[in-house]
Amino acid sequence: MKLAEIKEILQAEILTTEFDPELDIEIGCSSDLMSDILAFAQPGSVLVTSLINVQVINTANIADIKVVCFVMDKDPHQSIITHAEKNSIAVLKTKFTTFECCGLLYMNGLKSCNYTKFDNFKTYII
Amino acid sequence: MNNLIHETSKIQEITYELKIQDVMDTEYQTVNSGMAVGSLREVLRKKRILGVPVVDGTDLVGIVSIEDFIKCMENGKLGETVGTMMTMDVKTLFADEPLITAVNKFEEYGFSRFPVISRQTGKLVGIITKIDIIKGILKKLETAYQHEEERRYRASHIFNDIVADDISIDLKYFIEGKNFDKAGEASTGLKKTLNRLGFPPDIVRRVTISTYEAEINIVSYTDKGEIHAFIDSNQIRIVVTDTGPGILDIEKAMLPGFSTAPGWVRELGFGAGMGLPNIKKFTDKMTLESVVGEGTRLETVVFLDSNKNKL
Numbered sequence: 332m333k334l335a336e337i338k339e340i341l342q343a344e345i346l347t348t349e350f351d352p353e354l355d356i357e358i359g360c361s362s363d364l365m366s367d368i369l370a371f372a373q374p375g376s377v378l379v380t381s382l383i384n385v386q387v388i389n390t391a392n393i394a395d396i397k398v399v400c401f402v403m404d405k406d407p408h409q410s411i412i413t414h415a416e417k418n419s420i421a422v423l424k425t426k427f428t429t430f431e432c433c434g435l436l437y438m439n440g441l442k443s444c445n446y447t448k449f450d451n452f453k454t455y456i457i
Numbered sequence: 458m459n460n461l462i463h464e465t466s467k468i469q470e471i472t473y474e475l476k477i478q479d480v481m482d483t484e485y486q487t488v489n490s491g492m493a494v495g496s497l498r499e500v501l502r503k504k505r506i507l508g509v510p511v512v513d514g515t516d517l518v519g520i521v522s523i524e525d526f527i528k529c530m531e532n533g534k535l536g537e538t539v540g541t542m543m544t545m546d547v548k549t550l551f552a553d554e555p556l557i558t559a560v561n562k563f564e565e566y567g568f569s570r571f572p573v574i575s576r577q578t579g580k581l582v583g584i585i586t587k588i589d590i591i592k593g594i595l596k597k598l599e600t601a602y603q604h605e606e607e608r609r610y611r612a613s614h615i616f617n618d619i620v621a622d623d624i625s626i627d628l629k630y631f632i633e634g635k636n637f638d639k640a641g642e643a644s645t646g647l648k649k650t651l652n653r654l655g656f657p658p659d660i661v662r663r664v665t666i667s668t669y670e671a672e673i674n675i676v677s678y679t680d681k682g683e684i685h686a687f688i689d690s691n692q693i694r695i696v697v698t699d700t701g702p703g704i705l706d707i708e709k710a711m712l713p714g715f716s717t718a719p720g721w722v723r724e725l726g727f728g729a730g731m732g733l734p735n736i737k738k739f740t741d742k743m744t745l746e747s748v749v750g751e752g753t754r755l756e757t758v759v760f761l762d763s764n765k766n767k768l
Contacts, residue, residue: 364726386637389644
């Protein structure tokens with residue numbers, strides 16, 4: 332799927348000067364937990380998230396993710412956009428919720444990343 | 458000689474890659490068939506062109522060239538209209554055809570220009586001349602050359618150029634604790650450097666994901682720390698040290714999902730007990746030592762030929 336199609340499907344607004352409509356994106360991932368993204372996202376995915384801070388861009392950069400889409404019409408601070416541009420990452424924003432974004436992209440054929448549970452994963456209450 | 462062959466095949470490649478619409482002239486001049494041949498001279502002279510398509514309304518009806526004009530002049534027919542002397546059987550090209558089609562058509566017909574038609578609408582959308590083709594190829598070659606320059610700028614040759622039995626590059630990054638705005642600077646810096654050194658993307662990704670998680674840990678839990686990268690020709694070893702409160706129970710800290718992170722770290726998208734397991738997942742060797750009240754030392758190794766690269 333071309334990035335231009337993703338933008339259309341999510342009725343998204345482009346926030347960065349960085350935007351290649353011809354960029355091929357085959358896989359999508361979504362989480363507000365950046366460690367999950369680092370653990371499971373495939374290089375070249377689109378990241379859908381409602382978390383907005385500079386570490387989202389760093390996470391994308393480190394995980395070889397070229398496109399980040401912020402949901403629910405949240406406006407990132409200009410410093411986040413500048414940081415993304417410096418790292419050649421395109422940033423979009425959409426009015427849809429995370430749930431809607433993932434549903435729309437999945438319905439239109441975007442694949443999910445492979446996921447294998449960590450051995451012994453538990454949640455702890457401290 | 459080899460270079461020449463290389464360049465020639467590159468140009469051939471470009472003529473298949475580029476489409477006619479990429480190089481055609483879209484700000485072209487047209488005339489209508491009712492125009493007097495005498496006025497045609499002015500159009501050709503002013504625009505410094507040797508031929509022009511004839512369009513009535515939005516339909517391409519013919520093409521007329523300077524040769525047609527000269528013939529008219531010889532026969533004393535300058536008062537007639539363009540429609541009577543134009544070539545009506547116009548050879549055209551489609552905008553979405555590869556450039557090679559245009560090259561072949563120029564060779565086949567010996568014409569100087571072709572009108573370009575949209576396959577969808579059938580309407581005229583541009584004009585292509587041999588000059589447009591040359592310009593298009595040169596522009597594409599220039600871009601390719603720039604990419605080649607960027608590639609050369611990479612320091613990957615450093616490992617080949619230096620004469621030694623083995624090479625090791627040491628890089629040091631200082632991390633400021635509790636400063637989340639700066640968190641990630643060391644890891645992104647390391648990533649840039651490893652890319653420039655020409656390491657494969659999957660190696661760079663694994664090394665920097667684990668380094669980034671370690672950096673986030675320093676920022677989250679300690680006042681300051683250091684990341685030390687030892688880059689050898691067969692492995693990348695990262696040593697992360699801090700002076701920070703230390704880990705009470707390392708075994709527990711390694712459990713996926715276990716975390717003692719404060720609320721502000723969790724709000725920033727980390728601190729869910731995935732950091733150390735992630736580091737383990739992406740590296741080939743991991744050693745973690747810690748003394749409460751003194752600090753923590755983490756050492757990881759990624760082997761360049763490791764089978765985890767398939768991950």
